[in-house]
Amino acid sequence: MKDYYHYLWSTTWPNLIVLFLIFLVVFTRLGWKFFNTWCNKRNFLGFLFWIIKACFWTGLLGVYFDIFLLSQPDWFYKPGVINGSVQGMAYDSGTSSYLLDIRSGSEREQFYIDYRIYGRLKVDDQVELMYLPVRREVIRCELISGSKAEE
Template sequence: MADYYGYLWSTTWPNLGVLFLIIGVILSRLVWKFVTTWRNARHVWGFLLLSLKMVIWVGVLGVYTQLLLFSQPDWFAKPGLIEGTVQGKSFDTASNIYSVDIRSGTDQTKLFIDFFVYQRLNIDDHVKLMYLPIRREVIRCEIVSSLL
């Protein structure tokens, strides 16, 4: 599990950092506005205006959070685990993507791998893989048995 979230963090830390920065700035501004409204203008209109600002900023935070979840949906999914035999591997020259086909029982799954895993794997190797379930990127590859 640490591999899974470590990989997600390594690929999305800029997005998460900006999101946490935005949340921190907005929350600190709202707290500051509440304190100044409480000290200076203890009338209903000041708090109504502050409530309206809070609703708007919560909406902005919701939009930023949704954008993160649309771009990185694997944060709230369980890691995919598969054990099977390598049926094929391929390289798409147009998009520079390495992929591998794994047969587990009657199911065949296509996953995306990096160059080093692509070089290590051979057809008919028995492997255990952990991958991102939505993006289908392999995080950890363990070769259980190899014919070579």
């Protein structure tokens, strides 16, 4: 699990920090406006206007958060783990990514890997993969048996 969340953090930290800063600025500003409007002036109309602003900003921040969840959905899923044999490997020049086909039992699944894993593996190697369940990116690859495991 630690590898899973470390990988997610390493790929999404700019998005999370910007989202956190936006939330911080908006809620600090709304809190300050609330304090000035309600506690100092006791202005009911100003407080009503503050409620409208708070609803607007909450909705807007909800949209930002929803966009983050659509682009990074793996934060709310458990990591996938699969044991199987390598059936094929390929480089997709259209997406500039390496693909790995794994057969586990009767199922055949495809995952995205980096160039280091691609260089280590051979067809028919037995591997255990930890991967992002939505984006299908491999986080950890352990070679159980095969050409490099025997060396």
